[in-house]
Amino acid sequence: MEKPIDVAIIGGGPAGLNAALVLGRARRTVVVIDDGRPRNKVTREVHNFLTRDGIPPSEFRRIAREQMERYPHVGFVQDTAVNVTGADGDFRVTTEQGTFVRSKKLLFALGMKDVPLPIEGLAEVYGISAFVCPYCDGWEHRDKPVALIANGEGAMHAAKTIAGWTSTYVICANGPAGLNEAQRRELMRRRIHVFESRIARIESIEGQVQRLVLADGTVVACKAILFSPMLVAGSRLPQALGCQVLESGAVLIDDIGRTNVPGVYSAGDVATKLYQAVTAASMGSIAAIGINSDLLDEAWVSDS
Numbered sequence: 001m002e003k004p005i006d007v008a009i010i011g012g013g014p015a016g017l018n019a020a021l022v023l024g025r026a027r028r029t030v031v032v033i034d035d036g037r038p039r040n041k042v043t044r045e046v047h048n049f050l051t052r053d054g055i056p057p058s059e060f061r062r063i064a065r066e067q068m069e070r071y072p073h074v075g076f077v078q079d080t081a082v083n084v085t086g087a088d089g090d091f092r093v094t095t096e097q098g099t100f101v102r103s104k105k106l107l108f109a110l111g112m113k114d115v116p117l118p119i120e121g122l123a124e125v126y127g128i129s130a131f132v133c134p135y136c137d138g139w140e141h142r143d144k145p146v147a148l149i150a151n152g153e154g155a156m157h158a159a160k161t162i163a164g165w166t167s168t169y170v171i172c173a174n175g176p177a178g179l180n181e182a183q184r185r186e187l188m189r190r191r192i193h194v195f196e197s198r199i200a201r202i203e204s205i206e207g208q209v210q211r212l213v214l215a216d217g218t219v220v221a222c223k224a225i226l227f228s229p230m231l232v233a234g235s236r237l238p239q240a241l242g243c244q245v246l247e248s249g250a251v252l253i254d255d256i257g258r259t260n261v262p263g264v265y266s267a268g269d270v271a272t273k274l275y276q277a278v279t280a281a282s283m284g285s286i287a288a289i290g291i292n293s294d295l296l297d298e299a300w301v302s303d304s
């Protein structure tokens with residue numbers, strides 16, 4: 001059986017790719033296993049990433065892969081990792097198509113996945129005129145009329161946040177708004193209207209939202225939608241190895257990306273609540289340095 005490589009990385013988004021870059025430059029043997037389903041696949045442009053503001057996500061990855069070609073010990077497997085076993089020093093990853101990778105260390109950079117809201121017409125506008133993060137896409141929708149699909153504390157938070165980008169917005173709670181009297185008074189004082197009828201459908205033209213039609217017949221005209229999908233981890237593999245996770249599957253890590261399982265690390269969206277590409281890349285870099293330091297320490301001790 002072949003000797004283990006240094007690091008298997010599951011997930012080739014900004015987190016996994018940046019980790020691979022740092023490890024490749026540290027002369028580590030690395031395999032990145034990725035099945036090409038990044039969370040931002042629906043969007044046309046990545047924003048807030050210095051030197052890459054406005055780049056399509058696919059182009060971002062293409063450049064990353066191209067730059068990695070300089071480092072001969074970094075390999076890629078385009079497939080889904082379906083099984084992970086083993087322990088520190090000898091992990092075994094199997095993919096759907098039957099590729100088998102043995103590695104001393106393992107990095108989960110799995111990202112998160114949206115659980116889509118069941119609203120007719122939302123899929124057609126998502127990533128074009130419906131967005132989930134004002135920091136990512138608020139600039140493109142500045143000063144436009146926006147419908148916030150949110151309720152409860154989420155609605156209050158969305159209302160306060162979007163105020164940085166536009167002053168024309170309403171809340172469509174898609175049912176009971178779940179607001180207390182004080183919150184209702186606060187929104188009324190700011191002239192933020194709350195619609196509590198269910199959203200029957202979203203009407204759009206070529207991805208540009210035109211209006212929300214509510215079940216009670218009300219029509220809410222707007223140019224953009226801000227909403228929060230429920231998120232779940234990109235895979236349940238960390239649980240299989242005994243990693244501590246939150247209910248969503250998000251992996252708990254320390255300051256340098258170590259999980260509670262020796263030899264297993266995590267980075268990016270699956271290990272933070274700050275869902276930004278540059279944050280994910282930074283976490284990938286931090287975890288890679290953590291992994292390399294641990295490998296160097298282990299080699300130093302075994303040589304003594």
Ligand SMILES: Cc1cc2nc3c(=O)[nH]c(=O)nc-3n(C[C@H](O)[C@H](O)[C@H](O)COP(=O)(O)OP(=O)(O)OC[C@H]3O[C@@H](n4cnc5c(N)ncnc54)[C@H](O)[C@@H]3O)c2cc1C
Nearest residue numbers: 011013014015035037039040047081111234268269276277
């Ligand atoms: C609509 C939208 C717009 C966004 N816009 C921006 C923006 O403008 N700027 C910004 O900074 N951020 C933006 N984000 C957030 C950004 O996309 C994420 O923060 C970033 O992609 C996280 O990187 P990651 O590497 O952690 O995960 P991802 O990019 O999601 O990559 C994870 C990878 O792991 C793979 N994977 C998962 N499980 C397996 C498995 N079992 N086997 C093999 N591969 C697996 C997935 O296929 C995926 O390719 C946006 C998000 C959304 C949803």
